[in-house]
Amino acid sequence: MFFYQDASFENLSIHHVGNKANDEFYILSEAPVDLVGDEVLPDLLMQYFMKPFVKANEVYRFFHPNEELQLNEVYHFSKKFFDREIDFHEFSQQVTKHLYEVSEHPKIKPGEVYVVSLKNVQMEGEDWSAVGIFKSENKEAYLKVYPEQGGFQLNYEQEAININKLDKGVVIINTEAEEGFKVLVVDQTNQSEAVYWKDNFLQLKSRNDNYQQTGNLMKVYKNFVNEKLDEVFVLETADKIDLLNRSMNYFKTKETFDSAEFEEEVIGNPQAAGLFNEYKQNFEDEFDLPFQANFEIATPAVKKMQSSYKSVIKLDKNFHVYVHGKREYLEHGYDEEKGMNYYKLYYENESEG
Known part of the structure; x- marks a missing residue:
């Protein structure tokens, strides 16, 4: 869905954002970073910024609660930049100031903000220009070993950035502008205060594409089977698992979802x-x-949901029965002599190992 291997940087600006609630400030650089002639740094930065988005299947759009897209600050400044109404560095300063204004939770960490413009970013099979906004919040200590006079010396960098651990990022693809662009987002922070990145700073909603349609429908059906059907029908656990297995098989073997077909099959x-x-x-x-x-x-949405489609019947602490199909080969009953429930399984061959 998203590829960056042929992409290249056009501009890079770096700023610093403190925590507004803690009376910290923001620092804006005066000019973009000059990457001309550097053969190593652009590749390292591309890995740091772009690699986490390869697995970001979910695509978002900008929105605003008042349904006026122009009131969304990041959308507003992104569109002005793509339309060449402001230059890149002004764009980077404006989105950094907006990020500072929403950094009001006392636990939000200060950090550097990297803003880039890119060309030849591939999204859903087509090449586009794009902008990216990234924030590094967590620093690590790194050791450096180097040879010196027949031996080795050791040095360190106290607050360095691990290029394999992007804290927060967003890539805004310059397409479908009137609908809110195509937007990919990464946020590796799980704490409750981290929602400010997606909800307060970016204000995003799902694009509701095929990936979203597939994943959401599978979630809704799973919850329906596990929570709703019991209110009307008497179902055993094996019946529910059979319904889930049939739906998983449908999504794994079909190329297109058809509502009427799904209801029947x-x-x-x-x-x-x-x-x-x-x-x-x-x-x-x-x-x-x-x-x-x-x-x-x-297919990626089906694979993501597969692990949550449980096919296990847990019997006290003694047995786990994994049901992958053939509901008719599984019988449930009650043994009055023993005063216990039982399952009877029919099979042709027993696998070894």
Whole structure:
């Protein structure tokens, strides 16, 4: 989906942002960094900035609660830069000042802000120009060993940056501007105060593309089976697992999702299908993410959801039964003599090992 191997930097500016709530300040550089003639640093920076986005399958758009995109500061300044109404360094200063204004949680760490403009970034098979905004918050100590007079000497760098650990970043692709651009975001910080990057600084919402459609529908169906069906139907755990396995098989073997086909092949019950559509509609209304009746199934989203589709029946602390299919080969009952529940399994061959 996203490739940077053929991309190159056009500009780089570095600033510093403190924590506004702690009465720290921001420091703006006077000019961009000169990378001309440096054969090593651009490659290191490209790895540091861009590599984390290769696995960022989810695509976002800028938005504003008032539905006026121009009120979103990062969108506003990004569009002015792409439209050549402001130069790059002014763009970098404006987004840095905005980042400072939203850095109001007392636990937000200060750090350097790197702003870059790029060309030949590939997104969904096409080349685009882009801008990136990155913040480094965590510093590490590094040892440096070097030869000296027949032996070796040791030195260190106390507060250095690990180029394999990008703390926060966003890449804004110069396409679909009127809808809020295509935006990729990375945030490696898990603390509650970290939401300021995506929610306060960037103000993003899902683009609702095939990846999002696939992942969301699989989540909604899983929750429907585990939480809603019990209210109407009497289901054993094995029945629920069978419904989940059938849906997983559908998404793994089909190229396109078809709502009517899914209801017939996977759900297989008109009443249950009606309940699912009601459940799905509640999700659409709550999160403002409508589902399409047909869409291309995104394989990366299926792989991501696969681990959360549990197919295990846990029996006390003695047995785990893994069910991968063939619900008709699994029987459940109650032994009155022993006063215990049981499962009966039918099979043809026993695997060794």
